[in-house]
Every structure is written in structure tokens, then in C-alpha cells.
Amino acid sequence: MVFTSHIFIFYFLPLTLLVYYLLPVPRNFFLLVMSYIFYGWWNPWFASLMLFASYVNYVCGHVIATSPVGSARRKRALVASVVISLTTLGFFKYFMFFENNLNAMLGVLGAGALPVIQITLPIGISFFIFQSLSYPIDVYRGDSPPVRNFFDFACFVALFPQLIAGPIVRYNTIAEQLVQRDHTMEKFASGAALFMLGFAKKILLANQMGGPADAVFAAESPAMLDAWFGVVAYAFQIYFDFSAYSDMAIGLGRMFGFEFPRNFNAPYLSDSITDFWRRWHISLSTFLRDYLYIPLGGNRHGERRTYINLTIVMLLGGLWHGANWTFVIWGAFHGLLLAFERWRGKESVYSRLPRPLRVGITFVLVLFSWVLFRAVDIHAATAYFKAMFGLASASGGSVLLDSILYTRGNLIVMALCAALAICGTQAHDWVARLTMPRVVLLLGLFVLALMTMFVQAFNPFLYFQF
Amino acid sequence: MAVSRRVQLSLVSIFLLVIFGEGIAQALIELGRGERPQALDLFTRTPNAANLRAYETEMEKTAWSAKALRPVMQYARYAGYGDLGEKALIGRDGWLFYRPGVTFLLEPWPQTAATPMPQEDPLEAIVAFRDALAERGIALLVVPAPGKPSVYPERLSGRVARTRTDVHGPTRTFMERLGEAGVSYVDLFTLYREARIADPDAQLYLARDTHWSPAGLRMAASAVADRIRAEGWVAEGAVVYEEKVVTIQRQGDVLRMVDTPRIAAEFELERVDCQQIIETATGEPYHDDPASPVLVLGDSFLRIYERDEPGSAGFIAHLAREMKQSMASIVSDGGASTLVRQELQRKPELLRGKKLVIWEFVERDLRFGMEGWKLVSLPNTETVAAS
Structure with missing residues (x-):
């Protein structure tokens, strides 16, 4: 189900709110049921996968919690949860990618291609796998107490407000709220306000910007101006789409008494790539920092190792977004820039310029990365970069793009997006x-x-595909 | 604090009123009509992905709020943004375009090796059809109809008006593939381009419709007839037809697709002088003859003026006048890629005595054709003979 759909707004949400507030107890169980309906609405079979991931990590967390600290059993349970979770994610998200690349290599070697098994990607799998995996890790580290029962844990994993596209909520953030949370008029009102604001951002801004972005990225050979217009439109689309989802998720959470972490903080005002990652998809960057960068050694093993760790984290962060080489290169691009800025003492190479220029240059760097993020493959990304730098001229039907791009509606909304950003x-x-x-x-x-x-x-929201 | 509480209460109550109001009002309306609330349909079907999608779509389509507000909002977006919605684009000088026709020209087609064709290859279906007809001694002539943006790109894009770029690369490439495969076809693109060079103001298409004008279709019928005569597939008949000018007024199918009367009211009806074909001997308007040696298959380009008002003034009637004989035809709006052949399969008698099949389809259907480009076998010879 999608937040910006008739069925959600006018049926699912009112019904869920009504029953939730009429029920004295057990509210978590009711939220769990409604969350599975919400998720299963897309494809009821996908819900079984979420149940599987929840159960495995609950059991592993339970074994960890009931085993002595430092025992082999405790470690084995942690390893089991990590291996099973990542194997599940790997199979559904990356198996076809692996098959296609294997076939490409076989082709180079002159061997015949193997049949490719088609696997449907369950929506939001990256989010719920990461969330459920955070539980055994937090319990292992002693950061969180064990959950009191399976239903509470399954409710945390499936919680419909943030299930599909985050913010990625770690178990230790929400552990206490699962047991005890406040329901106040103030909280509900601010939740409803955030939800409405997010809804408006998605429908009025992001969707409008999606039209020109889709048109240019699908065009055969856009002109230079069109290519820039398209990527700026995409930059606004992805920001207002994803931040709208986060606003709606946090808003819905508040309506049900939860407090989720914020996910964005004016990312297009960043004056360096390091700054950008403090402001963009904050829940992912902190998740990667705490569960990947720090376990890899963080900055504790010398400068060189720090740069390598940063690049590895961003490469994997890129791959987390999707099974495509474009995402790997996108991650590498950010990783290298982060490592470079770290080398310069967390400063960009243009750090001495006036702030508006720093923000402008960072925005352009981010635009380049969005080309990699949005293009269907490396070939398309290369062609797009050529168009942006005037190395390829518009030809054929692509010259018609101006009729779709520079409409009154697109220009008004793009100006509005720019002003808000x-x-x-x-x-x-x-x-x-x-x-x-x-x-x-x-x-x-x-x-x-x-x-x-x-x-x-x-x-649907752009981040549903991840 | 009191103000703050009042603010919170106002916000929450109106929010709840909006989200609860729609469903309650919808149920009351349906109960008032003596119907069971549609929302309850959820419990009458198996909860699988397809049923849930269908349920959601129906709920959305029949919602009172959507019905009441959609036209208002569509008009507001037109007035504020110059936006005609998902199906139409506003061109220059009051011209309107069907968006998928523009999308077809914008996006790479056929797909590259990296992104293979997502559907059946039209060439494969055409060649198979040509071969199946040839086994029965019937020739095939393919007529890809240019979409309006291919013929009048400058009415859509100011940039084209300056550069005069050839925008229909995908179809040109496809026609080259047709030629390489030995499939006979008529190139209306070149014909129209030359006509526009000779007379830049020539109106070969309607301004607010996706289809050709009477002048455009007459030119097409004449070119097809010339090709038939040149190949000697069918000899000219002896029926004498004459033309009668009938003037009609059309709103145009693009505005019809926008489906907002208030927007349609802002555009004048287009006055169209049609040449209706009359059989001189009977004084009756042209009509098909299933026994004709020529069968014409195609889409709404064949329907316009022929089966729409004024009738007997479309491509088929004009081809008949050129060839001095009636035609047989199967016409399916948007269904020229596969549906017309499937209908032919169900009507084997239409193949009896045929010497030539003319197959028209609009260029965008190469990619967007309804039901794709399926291989459809012809009815077997015994069935034809028996019928």
C-alpha cells in the first residue's frame, strides 16, 4: 500500500486509528496485524518473507540475550543472524545481478549463457532486513535489553509507518517505546501536521518534478540544457519524494505514539560532501557508521585504513540501494570524495570559497552522482554525462523534449522546489x-x-525499489 | 497554551474529518442508492495481488470525491500549469498532441542490446503474416501511418521550428528493416514531408485530433493505390464513384481523452470539409464488400470519417474510389498490431478470394500496440474453403 493512495488515506488509516485508540490493550499486536496487511497488500506472499526475517532475528536475539557474555553460543547466534539476514537480502536483491554478470563474463570467455532465474524483489526488503538485523546486534553489544515477546519484535520490524522506506529505525531507538509510549494531543497534532506536509510535498512537488526527470532520462539523446534541467528535476524529485516519505512516516509514527529519528536536514545546503552525508538519509548513514564503518575499524587504525573504510562503506551503501553497477559507482564516487575530504581534515577542496559557492559546487557534485543513481545502466549514464557536457547533440525525437520540459507547471514547481531547498x-x-x-x-x-x-x-515513492 | 491547544484541536479535528469523511460519505451514498457499500467487496474475493489491485482501482474510480473533484482539478491544472494530464500535451497555436505519440519519438526504440526489446518484435509478426498470406497467394502491403508529432513537430516544439530536425528516426529505421526483410510498404513520411515542403501550410492532420485530415488521408489513399497499380497486385475495377463535400465539426479525440468539458469548452470545434464517396450508379454512400479482392486492416486512422461522421469519407472509401471497387475491412481502434489479425482469424470467410491485404497501423503502435505484436496464425485453408 502507498501512503499517497486513496485506499490508504481514506480507509486504511482512519480504520487503523479508530481501532487503535478504541483498544485498551494490546495495541502493538493490532499494529502488527495492520502492518502485515499494509505490506501484504502489495503481494501477500512478501509478508511471509518479512515474518521469516523477523523470526530468525528474534530467535537469534533471544539466544544472545540468554547466553553468557563472551560465550561461543552468543557469537554463533550473532553470526547466524547476520549470515541468514544478508543471505536472504543477497538472494532476493542481488542474485539476478550476479547471474547477469556471470553470463556477461561467460560471454567474454566465449561460453554459453546460463539461464537466468527471475526473482521478484519484495519491496522494502533492504529496510526491514536492516532493521531486524539491528536487534541481535544491539542485544549482543549490550546496547538494548531483549524484547519482551515476539509480537513486540515483529511489530518493530513491520511497523507500517516506516516499513517500506524508512527512516531506518534501530531496535535500541525504539525498544522502550514498544513497551511504553505517550499518546498526547500535542504529539498527534504534530504527527498529523508532518503527515500532511509530507503528503503535499510528494504530490505537489516530487511527482511534478518526476515528469521532466523521467522524460529526459528516458530520451535517446537530450540536448545539453535538457540534460541539466532533467538532472536538477531529478534532484528535487528524489529529495522531495524521499523526505516526504520520511515526514509522513515520522508523522504517522507520532499519531501512534512513536518517535522516529529524522532523516533529512536541508541536504542541498551542504557545503561539502561530508556535510551532505550528515544531512541526507541520516538514518542510513548513521546505520552504516555504527554497524559497518566502526566494526571495520573506523578511524582507529590510521589514516590510510580510514580512507579505505570510508570507501568500502560507501561502496556497500551504494550496492544497498540496488543491484546495478551504477549504484556501485555512485557509492564509490561518494566514498572517494568523502575520503578525499577526510584527508583534507574534513574540508572540501573549495572550502575557502564563500559559502554560496561552496553550496553550489557541492550541489553540482551531487547532481553528477544523481546521474549515476538514476540512469538505467552505465552506458546510459555515460551518454547522459556526454549530453551534460555538450559532447553529444540532441537528435531525432529528443529535440521534442522542450515541449515536455519547459512547461509553465514544471517551471513554477522547479522554482518552488529551489526556493524551499x-x-x-x-x-x-x-x-x-x-x-x-x-x-x-x-x-x-x-x-x-x-x-x-x-x-x-x-x-509510488522512489525508495520503494530499494 | 490555550491558543496552542485550540490550534492542535482544530488541526486534528479537520484532519480526522477529511480522512474519515470520504469513506463514511461514500458508504452513505451507496446505502442511499440501496447498494451494499463497495468497501465490503474486499471480503468477497481471494486476497491475492491481482484482486487487491483491482479492488483498489475500483474504489478509486467510483469514489464520489474523485468523480466530483477530478474535473475541477484537471481544469485548475490546465489553467494554472498549462497541463492537460497524462494523455495530452499542449502544442503551439492551439494544436494538441497525444502524449504516447510523443513518447514514442523521444525514447530509444528498438531497444539497444543492453536493454532488449520488452515485447514481441513487430517485424517478426509482420514477416510471419506476410509469409502466411503468400502461401495462399495473397500479397501484403504495410502502411505505417505517421503520428502527428512526426508530421508537425514544429507545432509541438519551438526548437524543431528553428532546426527542422527529422524526428521520426525509430519508424524510419523500422521501415528500413521492413525493406531488408522484403516486406512491401508505403512510406507516408516522405510523402507528407514533400507535401509540406511544397505547401508549408498544408493541413494533413487535425489540430486537436491524433488523426489525419481529409487531405492527409486522400494523399495516403492515392499513394497506396499508386503502389497497388504499380505492383499489379489487383486490377482496377469498374465501379464509378463521385465525391460529395460534407462539412463536419469535430472536437478532436485529444480533448475527448482529457475528459474535462470545461477544458474542451475553451477550444473551438474544428471545421472539417470531408469528401464523402458516393457510388454514382446508386447514389448511395460507399460501403464495404466482404468479397472484395482487397482486405484492409487497421486502426482508428481507418475509422475516422469512414465509420465516424460523416461516414464513407475515410481512407477505405477513398482507396475504393481510386481502385474503382469496394474493399473489405477490419478496423480496431488501437488494435492494429494484434487485434485485427485475431479478428481475421475468427472470420476466415474474409480471406476468400483475396489478392491483397493492406495493413495500416500508426507508428507509435510499434511500441505501444494493444496486446503487443503476437504471432497469429491464419485460419486454415479448409476452413476458408468450407465457409
Whole structure:
């Protein structure tokens, strides 16, 4: 189910809220049931995979919690949970990628291709596998107490507000809330406000920017101006799409008494790539830092090892996004830039320029990375870069792009996106100080977005594919 | 604090009113009509992915709020953004375009080796059809109809107006493949380009419709007839036809697809002078003859003016006038890629006595054809003979 759908807004959400607040106990179990309905709505079979991942990690966490510290049994349980979780993720997400690359290599060697087994990628698998895996690790490290029962743990993994695309909530963040959380009018109101704001961002901004971005990235040979317009549109689309999802997720969480970590903090105001990763998809970067970078040794083994660790983390972070070489290169691009800035004392090479220029240059670097992120393959990304640098001219039907790109609607919304990205006001801060004029504006935006939803085609969140 | 509480209460109550209101109102409307609330349909079907998608789509389509607000919002987006929605694009000078026709020209097709063709290869289906017909002694002539953006790209894009770029590369490449495979075809692209060079103002397509104008179709019918005569596939008949000018007014199918009367009202009806074909001997408008040696298959390019108003003024009637004999035809809107051949399979009698099949399809159907380009076998000879 998608947050920006008729069925969710007008049926699933009201019904869930109504029953949740009528129920004295056990609310977590009810949320668990509704979360499985929410997830299974896409394909009921996918729910069994989530149940499997939850059960394995619950059992492993239980074994860890009941074994003496430092015992082999405790370590074995941790290794089992990591291996089973990553194997599951690897099979569903990367097996076809592996098969295709194997066939490509066999082709180079002159051997025949092996048949490729088609595997459907369950949506949100990267998110729920990471979340469920965080539990045995947190318990092993002593960062969290063991969960009181399986239903609470399954509820944490499946919790529908943030199930599909995050923020990635670690077990230790939410452990206490699963047992005890507050439900106040203030919390509910700020949750509803965040939800409405996220909904409006997705429908009114992100979806509108998706049109030109899709058109340019699908075009055979866009002109230079079109290529730049397309990647800027994509930059706004992915930001307003993903941050909208996070806002809605955090908002929904608050309506049910939870407090999830924030995921964005004006990323396009970053003045270096290091700064960018403090502001973009914060829950992923902190997850990778705590569960990958630090276990790899972090910065504790000398400068050279630190740079290698940074690059490895970003490479794997890239691969986490999708089974495609473009994501690997995207991760490497960021990893190398991060390592380079680390070498310079966490400063960019342009750190002495005035701040607007630093922000501008960082934005352009991020745009280059978005080309890798959005292109269907390396060949398409290369062609796109050529177009951006004027090394390929528009030909054939691609000259018609101007009729799709530079419409009044796209120009207005792009200007609006740019203004919002530059002003840097974040949804969290904005809803923290609700006033009557803000409420009126919010409700107006929400109703306008609902009406717009009726004329838009099905448009799921970009991060669903991850 | 009191103000803050009031603000919170206002926000929460209106939010809840909006999200609860829609479903309750919908149920009350349905109960008021004596129907069971549609939301309960969920419990009447097996919960699999397909059924859940269908349920969701139906709920959305029949929602009172969507029905009431969609036209309002569509108009607001048109007025504010100049946006006609998912199916249409606004061109220049009041011209409107069907978006998939533009998408076909924009995106690479056929796919590259890296991203193979996602559907059946049209060439394979055409060659198989040609070979199956040849076994029965019937010739095939393929007529890819240019989409409007191919013929009038400058009415869509100011950039083309300046550069005069040839925009229909995908179809040109496909026609070359047809030629290499020995499939006979008529190149209407070159024909129209030359016509526009000779007369830049020639109106070969309608401004607010996806289809050709009477002038455009007459030119196409004449070119096809010339080709038939040149190849000697079918001799000219002896029926004498004459033309009668009938003027009609069309809103255009692009506006019909937008489906918002208030937007349609902003565009004038297009006045079209059609040449209706009349059989001189009877004074009756042209009509098909299933026993004709020529069978014409195609899409809405064959339907317009022929089966729409004024009738008997479309491509088929004009081809008949050129060839001095009636035609047999199968016409399926958007279904020229596969559906027309499937219908032919169900009507074997239409193949009896045929010497030539003319197969028209609009170029965008190479990629977007309904049901793709399936291989469809011809009805067997015994069935044809028996029928």
C-alpha cells in the first residue's frame, strides 16, 4: 500500500486509528496485524518473507540475550543472524545481478549463457532486513535489553509507518517505546501536521518534478540544457519524494505514539560532501557508521585504513540501494570524495570559497552522482554525462523534449522546489511551532494535494525499489 | 497554551474529518442508492495481488470525491500549469498532441542490446503474416501511418521550428528493416514531408485530433493505390464513384481523452470539409464488400470519417474510389498490431478470394500496440474453403 493512495488515506488509516485508540490493550499486536496487511497488500506472499526475517532475528536475539557474555553460543547466534539476514537480502536483491554478470563474463570467455532465474524483489526488503538485523546486534553489544515477546519484535520490524522506506529505525531507538509510549494531543497534532506536509510535498512537488526527470532520462539523446534541467528535476524529485516519505512516516509514527529519528536536514545546503552525508538519509548513514564503518575499524587504525573504510562503506551503501553497477559507482564516487575530504581534515577542496559557492559546487557534485543513481545502466549514464557536457547533440525525437520540459507547471514547481531547498526550513522545525495561520496553510495544502492525487497516475515513492 | 491547544484541536479535528469523511460519505451514498457499500467487496474475493489491485482501482474510480473533484482539478491544472494530464500535451497555436505519440519519438526504440526489446518484435509478426498470406497467394502491403508529432513537430516544439530536425528516426529505421526483410510498404513520411515542403501550410492532420485530415488521408489513399497499380497486385475495377463535400465539426479525440468539458469548452470545434464517396450508379454512400479482392486492416486512422461522421469519407472509401471497387475491412481502434489479425482469424470467410491485404497501423503502435505484436496464425485453408 502507498501512503499517497486513496485506499490508504481514506480507509486504511482512519480504520487503523479508530481501532487503535478504541483498544485498551494490546495495541502493538493490532499494529502488527495492520502492518502485515499494509505490506501484504502489495503481494501477500512478501509478508511471509518479512515474518521469516523477523523470526530468525528474534530467535537469534533471544539466544544472545540468554547466553553468557563472551560465550561461543552468543557469537554463533550473532553470526547466524547476520549470515541468514544478508543471505536472504543477497538472494532476493542481488542474485539476478550476479547471474547477469556471470553470463556477461561467460560471454567474454566465449561460453554459453546460463539461464537466468527471475526473482521478484519484495519491496522494502533492504529496510526491514536492516532493521531486524539491528536487534541481535544491539542485544549482543549490550546496547538494548531483549524484547519482551515476539509480537513486540515483529511489530518493530513491520511497523507500517516506516516499513517500506524508512527512516531506518534501530531496535535500541525504539525498544522502550514498544513497551511504553505517550499518546498526547500535542504529539498527534504534530504527527498529523508532518503527515500532511509530507503528503503535499510528494504530490505537489516530487511527482511534478518526476515528469521532466523521467522524460529526459528516458530520451535517446537530450540536448545539453535538457540534460541539466532533467538532472536538477531529478534532484528535487528524489529529495522531495524521499523526505516526504520520511515526514509522513515520522508523522504517522507520532499519531501512534512513536518517535522516529529524522532523516533529512536541508541536504542541498551542504557545503561539502561530508556535510551532505550528515544531512541526507541520516538514518542510513548513521546505520552504516555504527554497524559497518566502526566494526571495520573506523578511524582507529590510521589514516590510510580510514580512507579505505570510508570507501568500502560507501561502496556497500551504494550496492544497498540496488543491484546495478551504477549504484556501485555512485557509492564509490561518494566514498572517494568523502575520503578525499577526510584527508583534507574534513574540508572540501573549495572550502575557502564563500559559502554560496561552496553550496553550489557541492550541489553540482551531487547532481553528477544523481546521474549515476538514476540512469538505467552505465552506458546510459555515460551518454547522459556526454549530453551534460555538450559532447553529444540532441537528435531525432529528443529535440521534442522542450515541449515536455519547459512547461509553465514544471517551471513554477522547479522554482518552488529551489526556493524551499535554499531556504532550508525543515518540516520538523516548521510543525514544531504550529500557529493558526500555519494550520490553515497546512490544511489548504493537504486538500489541494488530495485533489491533485485524483488526477495523477499511480506514482509510488522512489525508495520503494530499494 | 490555550491558543496552542485550540490550534492542535482544530488541526486534528479537520484532519480526522477529511480522512474519515470520504469513506463514511461514500458508504452513505451507496446505502442511499440501496447498494451494499463497495468497501465490503474486499471480503468477497481471494486476497491475492491481482484482486487487491483491482479492488483498489475500483474504489478509486467510483469514489464520489474523485468523480466530483477530478474535473475541477484537471481544469485548475490546465489553467494554472498549462497541463492537460497524462494523455495530452499542449502544442503551439492551439494544436494538441497525444502524449504516447510523443513518447514514442523521444525514447530509444528498438531497444539497444543492453536493454532488449520488452515485447514481441513487430517485424517478426509482420514477416510471419506476410509469409502466411503468400502461401495462399495473397500479397501484403504495410502502411505505417505517421503520428502527428512526426508530421508537425514544429507545432509541438519551438526548437524543431528553428532546426527542422527529422524526428521520426525509430519508424524510419523500422521501415528500413521492413525493406531488408522484403516486406512491401508505403512510406507516408516522405510523402507528407514533400507535401509540406511544397505547401508549408498544408493541413494533413487535425489540430486537436491524433488523426489525419481529409487531405492527409486522400494523399495516403492515392499513394497506396499508386503502389497497388504499380505492383499489379489487383486490377482496377469498374465501379464509378463521385465525391460529395460534407462539412463536419469535430472536437478532436485529444480533448475527448482529457475528459474535462470545461477544458474542451475553451477550444473551438474544428471545421472539417470531408469528401464523402458516393457510388454514382446508386447514389448511395460507399460501403464495404466482404468479397472484395482487397482486405484492409487497421486502426482508428481507418475509422475516422469512414465509420465516424460523416461516414464513407475515410481512407477505405477513398482507396475504393481510386481502385474503382469496394474493399473489405477490419478496423480496431488501437488494435492494429494484434487485434485485427485475431479478428481475421475468427472470420476466415474474409480471406476468400483475396489478392491483397493492406495493413495500416500508426507508428507509435510499434511500441505501444494493444496486446503487443503476437504471432497469429491464419485460419486454415479448409476452413476458408468450407465457409
